[in-house]
Amino acid sequence: MAFGDVKTAKGLQELNNFLAENSYISGYTPSKADLSVFEALGKSPSDFANIARWYRHIASFSTQERSKWTGSALPQVSGGTTTVSASKADDDDVDLFGSDEEDDAEAERIKAERVKAYSEKKSKKPALIAKSSILLDCKPWDDETDMKEMERLVRTIEMDGLLWGVSKLVPLAYGINKLQICCVIEDDKVSVDELQEKITEFEDYVQSVDIAAFNKI
Template identity: 40%
Template sequence: MSLDLKALNQHLSTRSYVEGYTPSQADVGVYTSVGSAPDAGQYPHAARWYKHIASYAQEHETLPGDKEASLKLFAAGASGAAAPAAAAEEEEDIDLFGSDDEEDPEAEAEKQRRLDEYNEKKKNKVKPVAKVRLNVDPDF
């Protein structure tokens, strides 16, 4: 299987590994498919990654993961949309702050009622008289 080194280099421009944050079988699978170190001038990120994964040669068999899964991303015949589609599948749309696009009409009415009450209280509140500071002679 031939790998698209340009796609691999682009992928590795923002990552240290093919998948995840540690070396895995995905890296080993791509590493063996590349065969030899890519040209560092043309593919600097892929060359850096290749050298790094080569340093794990003793541990290749014990690394976790699936070798075949990542090879589909960088196959020479794969369409350019395959990598972004795979990345989109990985990224889930999780709303950590609980914002909701759909507003509850009852909640909106309650919010408006409270806002009106607050504005009414603020309007009726007596404002304090300005304080005046006199300059008093300390020797007096």
């Protein structure tokens, strides 16, 4: 196997084929031969996987490290002349750096680990509890209804996820007041309809219950 002018498509294809079976241009370690081809290329050709792999490897060395490489630079890496002979190319070689397939597999493994770690971290976060703030209007039968007792009875209602808040008396008409009382509920635990039914069970005091305001928190 041999390759010629690395400035041509034919030469690049030949070099790509050569690097499919060889880790370096000459021998088993990087040398000035690698450096001369590296400099002749100028950049990694994206369409040739083996050259790209080799180019990344050579580029990983610093300028100072490359200056210490031994061997001989290739006399010509462009112009159509065969650069590497078949006798050198056929030497048994060991790939000292991973293939693109190995790089892709490692990248996929790392990605999968990160996704798993993120999912586990997200699952440990406490779930948000949906809550609502409700303002209820509790209307009495007449002006003789004991409104303080009505409020006391309403506040005796206890449900998991129910928290009573402030209250006040609001005039209706003819001296009649209604009890306006606020509460906060957890949506998954408290049914508003059930809460209204429980309040109207105090039928000696409560004529009706209406929702004056309903807001999600």
